Amino acid sequence: MNQGQLWDIISFASPVVLLVGIIVGLLNFSRLNASYRIIVVYLTICFVTDLLYRYLGIYSHLKYNLFLIPIFGFLELVVFSILYYRHILQNKSNSLMLFIGTMLLLILSEIAFATKLFHRETFHSYGKVIADASVVFFCLLYYWKVFKGQIPINSEYTLLNAAIFVYYSVNLFIFLSVNFLVNAKLNFVVFFWVVNLISMVLFYLILIYLIWQNGRIRRIMR
Amino acid sequence: MAEWQDPENYAIGLSVVLLIVIFLVTSIVVLTRIYLKRMIQEQERLSKAKIEHQQSLMWNSLLVQEKERERIASDLHDELISRLTVLMYAIQTSNSHVEPVEVLQDSIKIAREITHDLCPPLLQQTSLPELIENFISPLSEVFAIDYFPGTNPCCSELKNEIKLQLLRMVQEIINNILKHSKASKIVIRLRFTKESIAMVIHDNGIGFDTSQKAQGLGLKNIELRSQLLGGKCRFKSNPNQGTTFQIYLKNCSVTQPV
Numbered sequence: 301m302n303q304g305q306l307w308d309i310i311s312f313a314s315p316v317v318l319l320v321g322i323i324v325g326l327l328n329f330s331r332l333n334a335s336y337r338i339i340v341v342y343l344t345i346c347f348v349t350d351l352l353y354r355y356l357g358i359y360s361h362l363k364y365n366l367f368l369i370p371i372f373g374f375l376e377l378v379v380f381s382i383l384y385y386r387h388i389l390q391n392k393s394n395s396l397m398l399f400i401g402t403m404l405l406l407i408l409s410e411i412a413f414a415t416k417l418f419h420r421e422t423f424h425s426y427g428k429v430i431a432d433a434s435v436v437f438f439c440l441l442y443y444w445k446v447f448k449g450q451i452p453i454n455s456e457y458t459l460l461n462a463a464i465f466v467y468y469s470v471n472l473f474i475f476l477s478v479n480f481l482v483n484a485k486l487n488f489v490v491f492f493w494v495v496n497l498i499s500m501v502l503f504y505l506i507l508i509y510l511i512w513q514n515g516r517i518r519r520i521m522r
Numbered sequence: 523m524a525e526w527q528d529p530e531n532y533a534i535g536l537s538v539v540l541l542i543v544i545f546l547v548t549s550i551v552v553l554t555r556i557y558l559k560r561m562i563q564e565q566e567r568l569s570k571a572k573i574e575h576q577q578s579l580m581w582n583s584l585l586v587q588e589k590e591r592e593r594i595a596s597d598l599h600d601e602l603i604s605r606l607t608v609l610m611y612a613i614q615t616s617n618s619h620v621e622p623v624e625v626l627q628d629s630i631k632i633a634r635e636i637t638h639d640l641c642p643p644l645l646q647q648t649s650l651p652e653l654i655e656n657f658i659s660p661l662s663e664v665f666a667i668d669y670f671p672g673t674n675p676c677c678s679e680l681k682n683e684i685k686l687q688l689l690r691m692v693q694e695i696i697n698n699i700l701k702h703s704k705a706s707k708i709v710i711r712l713r714f715t716k717e718s719i720a721m722v723i724h725d726n727g728i729g730f731d732t733s734q735k736a737q738g739l740g741l742k743n744i745e746l747r748s749q750l751l752g753g754k755c756r757f758k759s760n761p762n763q764g765t766t767f768q769i770y771l772k773n774c775s776v777t778q779p780v
Contacts, residue, residue, distance in 0.1 A: 443554055446558065447557075453558055453561060453562055453565075458555070458558060462551045462554070462555065465547065465550075465551060466544075466547050466548060466551060469543060469544075469547040470540070470543070470544060470547070473539070473540055473543050474540075477536055480529075480532065480533075480536070484529045484532075484533065485529065488529050488530055488532075488533040489533055491533070491537050492533075492536070492537070492540065495540065495544075
């Protein structure tokens with residue numbers, strides 16, 4: 301077994317953890333509150349996207365999956381916008397809605413008009429970067445509002461926000477330099493993909509833990 | 523190609539920057555968590571202090587009620603029952619030195635005073651300024667009282683419960699002045715607007731040190747009544763500089779439809 305095959309096997313940690321998360325989420329779905337149901341939907345989107353990445357990159361005749369990155373970024377931004385706008389930030393302000401709308405339009409314009417998505421040598425995923433930066437902004441906005449006393453301190457949301465903040469900060473950095481990472485030799489960039497995989501798996505595990513905990517608490521309260 | 527553009531060097535540089543980013547972000551999260559924990563502890567301490575204060579006020583309210591019952595019992599026993607006992611012996615022994623009608627009239631007067639003290643008569647028909655005036659008028663023989671009742675006619679629309687509570691607060695404050703202040707002058711001002719009532723009572727007595735933690739039952743009772751009315755109560759005093767009580771109610775529901 302060579303190094304590449306080893307990393308291929310280790311990379312299956314991501315869909316396995318996602319599958320566990322979806323099962324935990326579906327078992328508790330009726331008991332979960334709305335924000336955690338959104339997280340279950342997010343895990344489902346991640347799982348489907350992971351399978352598509354593998355199929356398009358390994359099994360299909362295209363052998364190319366990078367164009368999925370901004371599409372996935374768009375879906376991530378939609379999910380986290382709903383989560384933060386309606387539940388975590390409890391902020392129904394027009395300026396935030398305008399910000400979200402603008403970011404989504406920018407990502408859509410990249411998907412619709414940019415042709416560089418299908419050339420690996422010139423590939424840049426500004427859509428994913430915009431989505432990640434927007435999610436990081438939501439996290440910082442949450443901290444700001446808590447410090448100002450505009451929203452009450454909720455320990456579950458604080459942990460969720462911390463996990464999202466760390467993961468998407470790392471993700472933002474990685475996808476800023478994605479052109480280098482996909483074109484350079486693997487032995488130079490393996491460290492980044494390992495960090496990406498570890499942060500992704502840890503992030504999913506924290507989400508699964510929060511879903512399980514919320515389901516358990518609401519079962520006890522009934 | 524420049525040295526930094528070499529893929530290996532570029533990857534190393536990028537790795538270092540990534541590690542720095544991870545470190546910074548993790549530090550922000552940890553520090554924020556510590557700060558939020560401290561905020562929660564502060565909020566819990568404040569809630570606990572508020573609850574303790576409320577419990578203390580409720581307890582004092584119970585003590586004041588018991589004290590009031592004792593006073594009424596004492597008035598009934600010492601004044602009314604003693605006179606009726608004298609009347610009974612006078613009738614039984616046919617004592618000509620005692621005039622039964624006079625004793626009965628005194629007894630009725632005392633009973634009336636006790637009843638008025640418990641609940642002012644014609645509360646519905648009497649305005650708050652009139653109630654206060656009825657209370658302070660006997661004191662004008664002892665104190666120089668400047669009373670400014672305000673001229674807003676809407677004060678007659680106050681609910682009876684509100685009038686009674688405000689009257690009790692004035693009675694408590696005046697009793698404190700009588701007992702402790704050694705004052706010679708009292709100034710009472712009332713001010714009414716459509717939605718608020720303000721009351722200021724000032725005396726030129728010996729004052730007291732407000733920084734002392736212990737407050738008497740009377741002051742706590744005043745505070746509790748103002749809280750129940752949804753109002754605010756403040757007092758300012760310094761030794762030998764008199765005392766000023768300020769009571770403020772801002773609530774349109776204090777009035778009832780005419």
